[in-house]
Amino acid sequence: MNPFSYVRAVDSADALRQRAGHAAAYLGGGTNLVDLMRETVARPEKLVDVTGLSSAITQSDDGGLLIGAAARNTALAEHRVVRTRYPMLAHAILAGASGQIRNMATVGGNLLQRTRCAYFYDTDGSHCNKRRPASGCDALEGFNRNHAILGASPACVATHPSDMCVALAALDATVHVEGKGGARTLPFIDLHRLPGDHPDIDTTLEQGELITAIALPPLTFASRSNYRKVRDRSSYAFALISVAAALKIEGGHISDARIALGGVAHKPWRAFKAEAALQGHEATEPVFRAAAMAELADAQSLSRNGFKIELATRTLIATLADLAGGAS
Structure with missing residues (x-):
């Protein structure tokens, strides 16, 4: 693990300011990022802790749900409205990880977790375009039992690991983000990218943008x-x-x-x-x-x-x- 500095953001504006101009990463629960740092796949020089940002889960004016990005996975899965009106989301979170991990992991961090492809994690000789662009993809002819069958490219056949994100995609969720250009929202299905020629880029977020909340619409039939x-x-x-x-x-x-x-x-x-x-x-x-x-x-x-x-x-x-x- 490379040396890094650490700072705890007091709000979203502070988080954006602390990350600007640095080879930095936002830190939520750290259940994926810290693993990537241990394996030297990720080498941030600075961690900006955003767990102090909003963790509130509240019903919105339209009858939907607004979920703060710092909400813990356990809190979301156990929320009464989620269990009764969006049960697929509660089931997905519970299927995703142990109680200990769910207690640490944040909703925003879950959205940004990276693939668990073995070649992505193997820094000692494996070729991986996601980890090192233009180096090749050993999974194409290697051990690819867990890999993609839809939307893949010659550059990458890795799969997205999140369970929660599958439910959010089905539920027509939207993502609230803040960046140097201000605040914006985007449909959840537009947050993540297919690999194309640049599998090293996982999302459509701009450099330094911070996820602040996820909104669920009042999809009444989602109770079934x-x-x-x-x-x-x-x-x-x-x-x-x-x-x-x-x-x-x-x-x-x-x-x-x-x-x-x-x-x-x-x-x-x-x-x-x-x-x-x-x-x-x-x-x-x-x-x-x-x-x-x-x-x-x-x-x-x-x-x-x-x-x-x-x-x-x-x-x-x-x-x-x-x-x-x-x-x-």
Whole structure:
């Protein structure tokens, strides 16, 4: 770990000022950043602690929810409104990590965690375009069982590791940020990037911008939602495939849907094709299968992860069937 300085920001303006002009990083719970520093993947010269910023979770005027970026994952998962109106989000957080990690990790930090690709972490000889641009990608022909089947590029096939982010993508969340250009908001699905030719750039944030809050809209039918995660072991592990889904069923027909997939791409994958394929149809297994196949029609496997296409298909069908079974 390289030497670094440390400062605790008193508010967002102070955080932006402290980071300006430095090879610095914002520090939340540190559950990912500190690991990256130990492995010398990340080498910030300065850490700006932002855990003193807003951690409030409050209902907004439109009936949605505003979540301070410094809120701990445990607090969000246990919040009454989240458990009753956005259960997929509570389930995703609980599936993501142990209680000890959830107690430390912040919501803002969760959004910015980096891939767990083994080649990204291996600084002793592995080629990784995300860690060192233009060096190559050893995962293309290497051990790629956990890697992307959607949205990948010849430069990178890594997947995004977050469970929480999959639910936030499905829920039409928006992200509040502040930077040298002032405050702005962006749709959550636009926060993370596909790799393209620059997999070293994970997000669309400008240099030094700070996430201050996440907003959830008053999506009433999200109370009928769930998060299903498939992993290699029953204890905590990163998803091979995950599905966050909400259904609105009226008279036996699907009138609205929100779906996102995890473990399949460089970013949380909003399943727009599957959502469109469900609209107006009966809530039946053949319809769910057609929707899954529409979403995964462009999936491309690597040498060791071809099973993920069928696994994603089955997991999406099972999640939708569970939700439809609870319809009145």
